[in-house]
Amino acid sequence: MTHIRIGSAPDSWGVWFPEDPLQVPWTRFLDEVAESGYEWIELGPYGYLPTDPVRLAEEITGRGLRVSAGTVFTGLHHGPAVWDATWAHVSDIAALARAMGAEHLVVIPSFWRDDKTGEVKEPDRLTAAQWRDLTAQTERLGHEVRERFGLRIVVHPHADTHIDTEENVSRFLDATDPALVSLCLDTGHYAYCGGDSVRLIETYGERIGYLHLKQVDPAVLAEVRAAELPFGPAVARGVMCEPPNGVPALGPVLDAARKLDRDLFAIVEQDMYPCPPDRPLPIARRTRAFLRSCGG
Numbered sequence: 001m002t003h004i005r006i007g008s009a010p011d012s013w014g015v016w017f018p019e020d021p022l023q024v025p026w027t028r029f030l031d032e033v034a035e036s037g038y039e040w041i042e043l044g045p046y047g048y049l050p051t052d053p054v055r056l057a058e059e060i061t062g063r064g065l066r067v068s069a070g071t072v073f074t075g076l077h078h079g080p081a082v083w084d085a086t087w088a089h090v091s092d093i094a095a096l097a098r099a100m101g102a103e104h105l106v107v108i109p110s111f112w113r114d115d116k117t118g119e120v121k122e123p124d125r126l127t128a129a130q131w132r133d134l135t136a137q138t139e140r141l142g143h144e145v146r147e148r149f150g151l152r153i154v155v156h157p158h159a160d161t162h163i164d165t166e167e168n169v170s171r172f173l174d175a176t177d178p179a180l181v182s183l184c185l186d187t188g189h190y191a192y193c194g195g196d197s198v199r200l201i202e203t204y205g206e207r208i209g210y211l212h213l214k215q216v217d218p219a220v221l222a223e224v225r226a227a228e229l230p231f232g233p234a235v236a237r238g239v240m241c242e243p244p245n246g247v248p249a250l251g252p253v254l255d256a257a258r259k260l261d262r263d264l265f266a267i268v269e270q271d272m273y274p275c276p277p278d279r280p281l282p283i284a285r286r287t288r289a290f291l292r293s294c295g296g
Contacts, residue, residue: 004211004257006296007040007068008033008268010048012284014275018047022274026050027059034063036284042106042267043070046093053099060100068104068265069154069210070097075110076137077130077162083137090141094149104210104265105151106184107141109134109161115232126162134162135175142180154184154210157193159231164193169200173207182209186269187248188240191216197248201256211257211266213291215246232273240271242283243290251294258295266296 013029014022024032026049033041041060043049050056060067070093074086094105113120126134142153155172157163163172169190173183185208187197201208217239224234243250257264268287272279 003263004254004266004296005040005068005263006038006266006268006288006291007042008036008038008284008288009042010044011042011269011271011273012287013280014273015044015048016273018045023048024277024280028277030059030063030065032281032284034065036281037288038268038284039064040066040068040265040267042068043093043097043100043102045071046096051092051096053096056096057100067097067100067102068267069102069106070094070104071106071108073108073110074138074141076141077109077126077134079130079133079137083140086137086141087144090145091148094145094151098149098151103151104184105145105149105153106156106210107138107153108156108158109163111158111160111231112162113160113230115160115230118230118233124162130162131171131175135172139177139180142177146180152182152209153180154182156184156186156189156212157195158186158189159192159234164189166190166193166195166200169195170204173204178207181207183207184210184212186212186214187250187253188212188214188216188246188269188271191248192221192234192239197253198256201253201260205260208257208260208264211253211264212269213243213250213253213266214240214269214271215243215248215250217241217246235271235273238272242270243287250291254291254294254296266291
């Protein structure tokens with residue numbers, strides 16, 4: 001049976017940026033995530049936590065924590081022209097993640113519209129040529145990250161990106177090499193975009209390499225869709241909610257994941273930027289207790 005390792009991330013403390021006056025200090029995040037009962041964390045936006053590996057290791061291990069993954073944002077559908085800039089961004093984060101003992105690198109596609117202003121930066125659909133560039137460059141990234149850093153990339157479907165809906169996720173998976181590219185299934189983002197997480201696990205189980213656990217408030221999501229809000233304002237409105245108050249039900253998701261017969265990380269990410277500094281800790285405690293009740 002699959003062993004699922006539960007963790008959390010800076011995102012669950014309202015952290016989206018390396019520096020922002022609306023975010024809690026990194027020391028408070030580390031203190032509170034450990035106090036909440038989590039052992040595993042992600043690094044979050046590069047530069048939020050210390051980037052010196054010696055100092056970061058001291059801060060993390062001193063709190064009884066371990067690192068599951070780093071995170072990068074990419075625009076690989078733009079083709080080989082963006083490779084050098086992408087690799088410069090990826091390599092620093094991959095090196096730090098590896099130094100912390102992580103085995104994964106979460107890869108998030110670039111947004112087609114600004115997540116704060118809603119400004120449309122490019123079409124929301126890719127051309128056939130852009131799909132070819134996206135899949136080929138992602139495979140290249142998977143190969144290079146594995147060979148140079150010993151990490152496995154897990155691509156994260158995300159609202160307001162080109163890998164979002166069931167149709168687009170399936171197209172992406174069908175066009176990429178399983179030996180090089182796995183999926184980070186974010187249950188909240190997939191529900192936000194109309195997908196069924198359990199069905200995805202049952203259909204593409206061999207491609208699921210990592211989980212992000214979050215839920216969507218259906219009532220708020222209906223308002224967001226009606227108003228055609230971008231993702232940032234949707235989060236500020238509370239579209240991502242505390243489990244078990246939203247969808248999808250996380251118990252069945254974890255049950256489906258356990259049938260995959262491999263070890264998986266399941267990292268809690270409740271998007272709530274911005275949020276009052278005293279809000280995350282009580283939610284984190286309750287969420288950890290809830291996941292224990294689901295066998296996590």
